[in-house]
Amino acid sequence: MKFLITGASGLLGQGLLRYISTLGTHEIVGLLHHHPSRFVHHNIHMVTADLRDEGRIDQIIHDEKPDVVIHTAGLTSVDECEKNPEYAFLINTEIPRRLAHLCHQNQIRFIFISTDHITDGRQALFSEDVVISPVNIYAQTKAQAEHFVGQAYPESLIIRTNFFGKGLPWRQSLTDWIWQKLSAGESVPAFIDSWVSPLSVPYLSKALYDLSPLKVRGILHVGGRERISKYDFALKAAQHFGFNPTLVVPTPMASVKLQAPRPPDMSMNVSRAESYLGYALPDIDQSLSSIRAEYQGQDGH
Numbered sequence: 313m314k315f316l317i318t319g320a321s322g323l324l325g326q327g328l329l330r331y332i333s334t335l336g337t338h339e340i341v342g343l344l345h346h347h348p349s350r351f352v353h354h355n356i357h358m359v360t361a362d363l364r365d366e367g368r369i370d371q372i373i374h375d376e377k378p379d380v381v382i383h384t385a386g387l388t389s390v391d392e393c394e395k396n397p398e399y400a401f402l403i404n405t406e407i408p409r410r411l412a413h414l415c416h417q418n419q420i421r422f423i424f425i426s427t428d429h430i431t432d433g434r435q436a437l438f439s440e441d442v443v444i445s446p447v448n449i450y451a452q453t454k455a456q457a458e459h460f461v462g463q464a465y466p467e468s469l470i471i472r473t474n475f476f477g478k479g480l481p482w483r484q485s486l487t488d489w490i491w492q493k494l495s496a497g498e499s500v501p502a503f504i505d506s507w508v509s510p511l512s513v514p515y516l517s518k519a520l521y522d523l524s525p526l527k528v529r530g531i532l533h534v535g536g537r538e539r540i541s542k543y544d545f546a547l548k549a550a551q552h553f554g555f556n557p558t559l560v561v562p563t564p565m566a567s568v569k570l571q572a573p574r575p576p577d578m579s580m581n582v583s584r585a586e587s588y589l590g591y592a593l594p595d596i597d598q599s600l601s602s603i604r605a606e607y608q609g610q611d612g613h
């Protein structure tokens with residue numbers, strides 16, 4: 313199969329390039345924008361494009377003829393979306409709609425990465441048919457994208473997720489921030505009243521790859537199988553990375569001034585995805601174990 317991965321320089325894009333290329337059997341096109349790819353492999357070639365340039369994207373699809381497009385690119389900073397709503401809707405809503413339409417025309421499998429942010433956060437472990445009630449611009453852009461992608465190409469697979477992994481020089485991740493703080497002996501304020509069900513980039517990349525040939529369409533939750541507060545997550549990360557967990561400080565969300573409101577509970581029920589995949593998605597310990605080596609390699613810790 314031939315995969316085209318948008319957002320190839322991003323946290324998830326890099327994970328997908330790494331996972332799929334090392335299987336050795338597929339051709340991969342990574343779509344870059346401003347930043348490069350850190351990961352190179354003989355099965356991957358890169359193209360550079362701004363996804364807003366419709367003519368260029370048509371040409372890439374025509375030239376490359378991928379079997380599967382996994383659209384990870386987006387404006388992912390919640391606060392940046394709040395500051396620039398027009399740009400956020402263009403990148404996070406209009407571009408996925410256009411790509412879905414293009415993939416429909418060319419009968420290409422289309423997988424769109426949405427978010428766990430789409431509710432008001434009052435329901436734990438919500439399922440795919442939850443009532444959507446976005447509380448910030450980022451969530452609105454993704455919720456509308458889900459709708460437009462489904463309309464433009466009903467066979468699309470729309471993945472709601474939450475993930476973590478080793479970031480990039482131009483893109484610090486949550487676990488990078490925890491690692492950097494703890495390794496400097498600094499305290500890590502972590503929310504006691506915000507819940508997620510995340511999984512690591514390597515596990516998410518495998519699940520997306522496994523789902524790509526299956527006849528599953530519509531919305532699917534692909535996260536970890538465990539609901540956890542951000543405080544408990546930071547504690548577990550400290551333990552896995554071998555740092556002093558007492559540096560993790562329990563912090564209420566209300567004590568921090570955030571540009572955009574956040575839904576308190578973003579944990580998702582992932583059982584539908586598990587039934588398609590035929591295996592259990594990872595718990596937090598499994599996911600943290602899968603990225604530990606990448607961190608421990610960096611400073612001999």
Ligand SMILES: NC(=O)c1ccc[n+]([C@@H]2O[C@H](COP(=O)([O-])OP(=O)(O)OC[C@H]3O[C@@H](n4cnc5c(N)ncnc54)[C@H](OP(=O)(O)O)[C@@H]3O)[C@@H](O)[C@H]2O)c1
Pocket residue numbers: 318319320321322323324325344345346347348361362363364383384385386387388389403425426427428473474475476483
């Ligand atoms: N991180 C999470 O926990 C999380 C949770 C839920 C959902 N998601 C969703 O998962 C997806 C991947 O997230 P991520 O954290 O891997 O993203 P990321 O690291 O922030 O990377 C975003 C990517 O989008 C590319 N991009 C942005 N604007 C573009 C444009 N106009 N044309 C072409 N490429 C463009 C960026 O390229 P340049 O940097 O070169 O511009 C970058 O490669 C996103 O859709 C995000 O909303 C993420």
